[in-house]
Amino acid sequence: MAGEILDVAREQVLERGVGLNETQALEVLRIDADLLPDALQLAHEVRMRWCGPEVEVEGIVSLKTGGCPEDCHFCSQSGRFDTPVRATRLDIPSLVEAARQTADTGATEFCIVAAVRGPDRRLMDQVREAVREVHAAVDINVACSLGILTREQAEELRDAGVHRYNHNLETARSHFPEVVSTHTWEERWETLELVREMGMEVCCGGIIGMGETLEQRAEFAAQLAELEPDEVPMNFLDPRPGTPFSQLPVTESEDALRTIAAFRLALPRTVLRFAGGRELTLGDLGTRQGLLGGINAVIVGNYLTTLGRSPSEDLGLLGELKMPVKELSKTL
């Protein structure tokens, strides 16, 4: 029966808190359109039961933009592709101001991102200074996303006060070689293990719509479940001019919503965050459906190289949906 997986999920995930496995997640990804509202409703109930009604709000900023030596095929910041993005760095006072503006929206997380394979000494020094200055001036948690780390770098970031580290696996292990050739999925996994070992929270997600099959999408959900990250940012591909993925189609809204439901049912306790590409894939209606279908965190404002919805729109929607914004004290 087509809807049987939802009955199984209700008992397994909602009642017992045991996430769907790969095969089960694939069934949700293949669910008929007429059952999609039921899948989203169940995913919402799972989120409310195992995570609660609060929504975690985050802002992100690019400390180093462009000029990256890696060849992630979705990324306009790779120096290997002819894209309109020019390399630049943000100065620390501007970064602190960005953190202040982010905190003014009610956000509790501020993530500093750099387009690099991994940080060099110069970048590590800049990040340490940035974290120190933000902590001195703004009440907000600081996260970082600086690529592949050594053990010493992970330790240094933890000691600098970075409470969460983002490093996306991006896609299923079996699909990763079609997306990146300059480093491996396993190298990313090793960094994530280091992050956890050092006591920082693990933030790891990926991008939906990079030519992966539904089977690979389910594989990715299962691999994330195995990792047990504290947060999963869910991006949808925004095909950027000049990148190898520039001609890929935008994910259909219904497929995106199926994916949200499937990931929530595979990861009942994690923070599942709306990230880049949702404006393009889901629009206003889909954003609302996602928040009522398993999503419990958002990136507000702009992304690294593209613009997002205004924070007031997202915060207004959360208010309308009676979803309280998670407070800083509860995240420390």
Added chain:
Amino acid sequence: MSEFCAGCGQLLAAGDHRDCAGRQRATDPPRFCVDCGRKLVVQVLPVGWRARCVRCGPLSSVGPWLPNPQSAATGNTAKGS
């Protein structure tokens, strides 16, 4: 009046730029200077963006939601000197 396409940086008079316009979305900050066609240095910030053309100078935009009145006073897509 703009001489160069904001989507590809080429002269507007030099060809058909409908495809460039189609690729330029509301979620894209400017990437090429419309006055000289050079690629801009763009920094996207949580509540706005700023860009600089090495020849024509800075551009900036702040969202209407920006809580800092001093910054908000600069208006949207204001071109500096």
